[in-house]
Amino acid sequence: MQLSREELIHAYRQMRTIRAFEDRVHEEFAAGNIPGFVHLYAGEEASAVGFCMHLTDVDRIASTHRGHGHCIAKGCDVKAMMAEIFGKKDGLCGGKGGSMHIADLEKGMMGANGIVGGGPPLICGAALTAKTLGTGGVAIAFVGDGGSNQGTTLESYNLAKVWNLPAIFVIEDNGYAESTASSWSVAGSQVGRAAGFGMPGYEVDGHDFFAVHEVAREVIDRARKGGGPSLVHVRFTRYYGHFEGDAMTYRGKDEVPRIAAERDCLKLFRQRVVEAALLEPETLDAIDREVVAYIDRVTNEAKAAPMPTEADLLTDVYVSYH
Amino acid sequence: MQLSREELIHAYRQMRTIRAFEDRVHEEFAAGNIPGFVHLYAGEEASAVGFCMHLTDVDRIASTHRGHGHCIAKGCDVKAMMAEIFGKKDGLCGGKGGSMHIADLEKGMMGANGIVGGGPPLICGAALTAKTLGTGGVAIAFVGDGGSNQGTTLESYNLAKVWNLPAIFVIEDNGYAESTASSWSVAGSQVGRAAGFGMPGYEVDGHDFFAVHEVAREVIDRARKGGGPSLVHVRFTRYYGHFEGDAMTYRGKDEVPRIAAERDCLKLFRQRVVEAALLEPETLDAIDREVVAYIDRVTNEAKAAPMPTEADLLTDVYVSYH
Amino acid sequence: MPKKTYRQAINEALRQEMERDPRVILMGEDVAGGMGSPGEDDAWGGPLGVTKGLMPRFGRERVLDTPITESAFIGAAVGAAATGLRPVAELMFVDFFGVCFDQIFNQAAKFRYMFGGKAKTPVVIRTMYGAGFRAASQHSQCLYPIFTHIPGLKVALPSNAYEAKGLLIQAIRDDDPVIFFEHKAMYDEEAEVPDEPYVIPFGEANLTREGDDVTVVAMGRMVNFANQVADKLAKEKIGVTVVDIRTTSPLDTETILETASETGRVVVVDESHPRCSMASDIAALVAQECFSDLKAPVKMVTAPHAPVPFSPALEDLYIPSPAKIEAAVREVLAFKG
């Protein structure tokens, strides 16, 4: 199905925003301005955006430790996200969560997650809510290739199928879990596992936004119509280290530059829409400039923003406790 | 491959011993002589014996809450087992374990297990020991249909494959997990899951000792030769309730009597060996009588045996603790 | 007032809350039972029949049987709670928490804090605990000290049928994650239980006995044992105050400290292992806060630092018994300093 001009612009802007966000976080981390464990999504943008473009706030997603892209794609406030990563009081989570725990339940974003495999069970719950309340919503768990082996993930396949939930499992296979190759750690295949649990399974090139978007439409439609869960195996690469600070010595020489040159999702998108005369290079250039300026602004604001204070330390442990 | 006369007699005696053991425990429980949670293996004997006949003490198995059959098949002392179930001091575990925790590590029996899915990770470890020390041993996890969904089990498939372990996963599908049918709780199929994890998978009629024995030979041979893990899906039924005390109202009318009449593993075995003139009915009858007398004796001895005392309460928490 | 068993009280609380609020759902292994099987539907109602009858009343859409995958379904309950339902999930035995604790302590318990107050996770996890059933090491543990240790969780331990109903209704209406501990040896015990719904607020201890000589702080089944001891000693004119703390988190420190100060002699009874336990938690509290009022060292009565043995002969020696509680009470009374 053809995307409208607005949709194309939206998709490109979202992917570009994620990229610019991650590039900037990378710089700020390297400069010593951001503390903690930070995992960047650069290179993987087509997945978050390709799926989330089909969703509204009634639909829920659960993310991973590598969550910035999913957050942005699901509509989290980018400025508040940046403030969160800097640990500021007006961060999306008041500075209490940080990069690994950005969430916005109102937007249907159930949280980045520090626990590999933490999301799939939660997404079964969100899908159950949708089914029980008849909201028509779906729920998507994004899971890494490493996370695809975790028992919590595999159990969730079974539960989603047995309960016939509107749940979708997106295995974001960037080739590595930390320094361990997915070709080694994942026995069998993702699509084969889906079949083993009686679910439709798809493999898709994650550099190709249009391919992702198309598969996403199909599995989301199926789930919305009561057709149950599906699994999508998205393949691509990550550009930065596992976490910021990782020297990536385990990677092949030129592995990243080659993929970035030949298969970058933003480049491929641009090529496709320009060749097909769907968008003009100037339109895309303008988005690029706007986005970079925007990220620059929110970063500067985040840096200038105040820290939380002692008064915040013990709030929100419970709704109420006595 | 043809079994020798001795092997046939051994197989029949083992299966008959398990049956007689379970029938007697059933009676004793009903009479109020045995406390706790007791899960009986009657009807499933061909699986434990069909696999364990290929094993020696260097090979290890891990069992489930329904462990008596595996213990007997793996060579645990039957008298000490019965004493254990009665909670006696000279029980196989000094009365501290009971029905759900019978173990004999010297025999390669790593324990019945109160935790569904507890065994498969342990078996990966036993297989790793065999591989690391080059013992030529294999390790088998027996798992119920309900346990086949547990994340610990599914993770173990992956680990066993990735590490290329001499491990075998035997899914003992008796149609139910408690009152829940496996046709409902298991999405996809066991063999399909094996394929999803890149393992050979087999389905076998668990009433047919010879079929189980043949598949067991193949997967155990493969594992011994360094060919890695396999999965075997064994189908049969259990004759008694989930635990002793279960009224089994969830079962179909005549479900158990029909299977017991038509597909009982002992009857099928007898039919087969008698028809093929491999063993004489009198030989089998003699075994039946011997076994029943033996079980009667060990039961009476177990009943008469002394209980552990306060001096035993705090021993063996640690090898040493100070 | 009508007499009801602990089992019936729990069943009634669930039924009434499900009637009141359509967002309340149940899930767990065989909470109804009979899924996919040819015989009776609602065949089990949990292994001890606690949820029996709820599925026929509310349907399979609100009483959900699950595969044996605690991470997936406890996590699903957490995820459902965070998105608008009020699930009551059954972790059949608390001993199984080791296969699913992440969804409880890293997810449910931390969402609100990590997300800066923007999440609400009103999930209840009902679970069986305790020894005395000849269920051996992996089906007899207490483990509530572990849940109590975790900020973000609330932990309730009803000591009888009346408490069970009121605390469970509170748990379901509570906006925070609550772990609800049911003692498996108490399901057949009866108490007077009103037919209408009522709540017992969390963090408010209950004085089940009052006396001037010694304070026994207890929880769960141990409250009954403490009551027995108090009744026995009353005949000797020894006055025992028994404090049923009802919830270990939040803990009603005020009532504990007040009664402890009054008597100056305190025994804490906790069915769990001694190390980092509720017994040590309360003993430390009392020793610190009532330092000048204490006439004797606080005494802890707990299970030993050992797994629960199977053999009835050993298990009976293992459990903190009324006799052990009585001995402890006499010991603190006899202390002369």
Added chain:
Amino acid sequence: MPKKTYRQAINEALRQEMERDPRVILMGEDVAGGMGSPGEDDAWGGPLGVTKGLMPRFGRERVLDTPITESAFIGAAVGAAATGLRPVAELMFVDFFGVCFDQIFNQAAKFRYMFGGKAKTPVVIRTMYGAGFRAASQHSQCLYPIFTHIPGLKVALPSNAYEAKGLLIQAIRDDDPVIFFEHKAMYDEEAEVPDEPYVIPFGEANLTREGDDVTVVAMGRMVNFANQVADKLAKEKIGVTVVDIRTTSPLDTETILETASETGRVVVVDESHPRCSMASDIAALVAQECFSDLKAPVKMVTAPHAPVPFSPALEDLYIPSPAKIEAAVREVLAFKG
């Protein structure tokens, strides 16, 4: 004596034990790293480089990378230990115990007891704990009180590089399951560490400072903070005894009680949450056993009953700091009764 970091000391202990005993193997996520990847082998040595260099020395057969399946590989370590190996498994962050605790607390910890003394499970689980890394709620917890609660487990918390080497060698040679807690903020801290292997026995506390006025009982990183306070107060002629308990299970109650009786004033410092914690465990112990010797209530210094916050501004307020310890010491010293 040569100076080595906490990281180097741990690495050296592992190397020397692997040299000594071929049954010692390592496993964990990226303990070597680079499995199946085109670049450098042994690329990581764990996320903070603690096991770096061991795979090239001992080969992939003894240093095993694993998929991210803690239940499977921790369970495999347990199963391997029960069948003849002496595995050291790495649970990268203790915060991940919720996906694999069953294999630790229901399997490894209970085998020996449940099986009537016939099993031996010499597994070591190395794990990172503690706050201060800006790692937020799911990567900063302590959780050792939970492991301490479980009979059958031993729990070690080395407070510096010297301790780390000696305790880890003991852990590996120990025939019981040991959980070995490494504080992530200490890997770069140096101490004098002998080149040759040595063991520090479990259950023997160490007096890192001696003084007559007050006893501070601490563990892990908190020992360093306590030492700082002792050194500072020494200048004011306030004598502080610091007890590094080294292992929470077994616990050297004797040394704790002896020093507590001597000074009569005790502060317990525990980085974990306060409820059912090591602080309350030790406070309860001291209050009971030194009742007549105490001149002031025992004082606990712990993290609050709240998850660990991300923001550096909050995390710094969250951690039990030397300043908080000092304040507590002054408070117990000032107590007049």
